[in-house]
Amino acid sequence: xxxxxxxxxxxxxxxxxxxxxxxxxxxxxxxxxxxxxxxxxxxxxxxxxxxxxxxxxxxxxxxxxxxxxxxxxxxxxxxxxxxxxxxxxxxxxxxxxxxxxxxxxxxxxxxxxxxxxxxxxxxxxxxxxxxxxxxxxxxxxxxxxxxxxxxxxxxxxxxxxxxxxxxxxxxxxxxxxxxxxxxxxxxxxxxxxxxxxxxxxxxxxxxxxxxxxxxxxxxxxxxxxxxxxxxxxxxxxxxxxxxxxxxxxxxxxxxxxxxxxxxxxxxxxxxxxxxxxxxxxxxxxxxxxxxxxxxxxxxxxxxxxxxxxxxxxxxxxxxxxxxxxxxxxxxxxxxxxxxxxxxxxxxxxxxxxxxxxxxxxxxxxxxxxxxxxxxxxxxxxxxxxxxxxxxxxxxxxxxxxxxxxxxxxxxxxxxxxxxxxxxxxxxxxxxxxxxxxxxxxxxxxxxxxxxxxxxxxxxxxxxxxxxxxxxxxxxxxxxxxxxxxxxxxxxxxxxxxxxxxxxxxxxxxxxxxxxxxxxxxxxxxxxxxxxxxxxxxxxxxxxxxxxxxxxxxxxxxxxxxxxxxxxxxxxxxxxxxxxxxxxxxxxxxxxxxxxxxxxxxxxxxxxx
Ligand code: AGP
Numbered sequence: 112x113x114x115x116x117x118x119x120x121x122x123x124x125x126x127x128x129x130x131x132x133x134x135x136x137x138x139x140x141x142x143x144x145x146x147x148x149x150x151x152x153x154x155x156x157x158x159x160x161x162x163x164x165x166x167x168x169x170x171x172x173x174x175x176x177x178x179x180x181x182x183x184x185x186x187x188x189x190x191x192x193x194x195x196x197x198x199x200x201x202x203x204x205x206x207x208x209x210x211x212x213x214x215x216x217x218x219x220x221x222x223x224x225x226x227x228x229x230x231x232x233x234x235x236x237x238x239x240x241x242x243x244x245x246x247x248x249x250x251x252x253x254x255x256x257x258x259x260x261x262x263x264x265x266x267x268x269x270x271x272x273x274x275x276x277x278x279x280x281x282x283x284x285x286x287x288x289x290x291x292x293x294x295x296x297x298x299x300x301x302x303x304x305x306x307x308x309x310x311x312x313x314x315x316x317x318x319x320x321x322x323x324x325x326x327x328x329x330x331x332x333x334x335x336x337x338x339x340x341x342x343x344x345x346x347x348x349x350x351x352x353x354x355x356x357x358x359x360x361x362x363x364x365x366x367x368x369x370x371x372x373x374x375x376x377x378x379x380x381x382x383x384x385x386x387x388x389x390x391x392x393x394x395x396x397x398x399x400x401x402x403x404x405x406x407x408x409x410x411x412x413x414x415x416x417x418x419x420x421x422x423x424x425x426x427x428x429x430x431x432x433x434x435x436x437x438x439x440x441x442x443x444x445x446x447x448x449x450x451x452x453x454x455x456x457x458x459x460x461x462x463x464x465x466x467x468x469x470x471x472x473x474x475x476x477x478x479x480x481x482x483x484x485x486x487x488x489x490x491x492x493x494x495x496x497x498x499x500x501x502x503x504x505x506x507x508x509x510x511x512x513x514x515x516x517x518x519x520x521x522x523x524x525x526x527x528x529x530x531x532x533x534x535x536x537x538x539x540x541x542x543x544x545x546x547x548x549x550x551x552x553x554x555x556x557x558x559x560x561x562x563x564x565x566x567x568x569x570x571x572x573x574x575x576x577x578x579x580x581x582x583x584x585x586x587x588x589x590x591x592x593x594x595x596x597x598x599x600x601x602x603x604x605x606x607x608x609x610x611x612x613x614x615x616x617x618x619x620x621x622x623x624x625x626x627x628x629x630x631x632x633x634x635x636x637x638x639x640x641x642x643x644x645x646x647x648x649x650x651x652x653x654x655x656x657x658x659x660x661x662x663x664x665x666x667x668x669x670x671x672x673x674x675x676x677x678x679x680x681x682x683x684x685x686x687x688x689x690x691x692x693x694x695x696x697x698x699x700x701x702x703x704x705x706x707x708x709x710x711x712x713x714x715x716x717x718x719x
Contacts, residue, residue, distance in 0.1 A: 191234030423524030463491025
């Protein structure tokens with residue numbers, strides 16, 4: 112997902128404000144960055160550079176940045192390579208635009224415009240919108256009508272922000288992509304962004320426009336922000352909410368990477384979660400969910416969130432005996448599933464903006480199925496689209512490789528399962544579960560203090576040819592998640608596999624250069640150990656994560672990471688998962704990759 116930010120107000124350092132907003136969003140997409148602004152002589156200035164935001168800042172050094180209106184963009188390339196020319200903003204001598212999403216009919220639009228003599232400078236789809244609006248303006252249409260008529264012709268999910276030097280104003284519009292605007296009516300400032308996080312601490316009122324609503328930042332005239340339908344009539348199709356000014360802008364602090372910081376934040380977040388849901392603001396939301404009586408549950412998500420969904424499915428089937436299946440949202444949305452009244456759709460997401468997950472939710476909603484989110488970002492599109500929501504309370508997650516969000520998604524699912532089982536009325540059960548959460552937090556705290564053993568294992572294996580993560584039962588989702596972490600940040604090939612499946616083919620890959628990270632929980636212990644023996648017999652390298660003081664496992668393993676599972680029961684897989692988070696982190700560190708901003712990735716995939 113690209114980061115988009117626009118500012119219009121009395122302050123003359125609009126460029127600095129936009130750059131700060133881009134910095135907060137940089138982890139969402141970071142192939143290139145750029146700004147457009149209207150300088151003190153009302154001239155449109157544009158600067159954009161491939162690479163990280165710092166490259167743009169170097170480009171801006173020494174330039175006159177006095178401006179009241181500015182738009183900025185950090186890119187995650189969809190159409191066109193990572194070059195200065197393909198970076199946003201896209202501009203001509205009449206206006207400048209930034210874009211998040213995909214214009215599916217860009218080629219047709221470009222051909223039509225080129226037949227009228229329009230010349231394109233970039234390989235991007237985004238530039239076709241710039242030239243479409245410009246084409247309408249050149250016919251003499253006012254800006255609002257030009258934007259409306261152009262947007263009606265765009266197909267696909269997109270959000271645009273437009274800077275119009277003639278009036279010095281900013282406009283925005285979206286369909287199926289995140290867009291939020293905010294105002295500070297004390298300072299008469301108005302901003303727009305793809306993410307509320309960019310506006311935190313600057314605005315104290317947020318507006319979430321619905322699809323196909325034109326947003327107009329008028330910069331201190333009558334209303335700081337105006338909303339129009341495509342027929343140019345005023346509209347109230349937006350949600351508004353107060354934004355508390357205490358900004359939670361995450362900093363790395365003493366940690367070398369956000370990912371390591373976020374791994375270390377987990378114990379405290381775990382302790383706070385039961386407090387929030389059993390005795391805090393989350394109580395009401397959980398009590399609402401306690402009333403659910405689903406016949407079947409479809410959990411739908413992408414990536415790490417889907418693996419957290421697998422953990423939650425095990426709780427729902429194991430504890431609640433509710434039939435539940437996990438559906439990859441990118442498949443589910445096209446599968447034409449057989450949804451029945453009484454089914455419930457649960458959507459797991461950190462950002463709440465993942466295009467495929469949003470589409471899966473919309474499919475369920477249209478089928479009359481009740482929809483519930485397990486989501487991190489309050490006010491995100493998924494949060495607003497679902498009937499009910501359970502916030503995972505992970506705080507801002509900057510690292511592109513999700514860590515604390517996975518743990519909080521799974522644990523929020525555990526609390527949801529408890530609520531649906533009627534445990535909220537049983538103090539003893541709540542106390543027991545709170546104790547189990549606290550025990551998990553304490554075990555992770557201890558693990559983090561002793562992470563040197565994990566670091567040394569990582570140093571011994573990080574250069575090996577390939578990795579299997581194997582687990583049975585509740586550890587199979589953890590195997591999938593562990594492999595994904597390693598792929599994402601160390602760029603090595605890793606596969607999560609059901610331990611019992613290896614002998615059905617993949618074991619052919621085992622040799623002295625292949626590492627098998629065996630997740631050996633107390634459950635199904637003997638069965639899992641026998642799978643380890645199969646790999647040992649073929650000279651595979653064995654890293655075991657399993658119960659401490661186990662001679663048999665110790666003898667079998669080249670590397671052995673002992674854990675104390677006592678008392679954790681159904682939370683044990685989440686304990687093992689933290690070992691995998693650290694293994695991936697340290698292996699990536701030894702490989703020297705960009706751990707917080709891995710190549711080719713974005714924090715939130717808002718395109719299909
Ligand atoms: C996880 O490490 C990845 N960054 C990715 O798989 C992510 O979990 C997936 O894109 C879903 O994102 P969401 O949770 O914001 O919906």
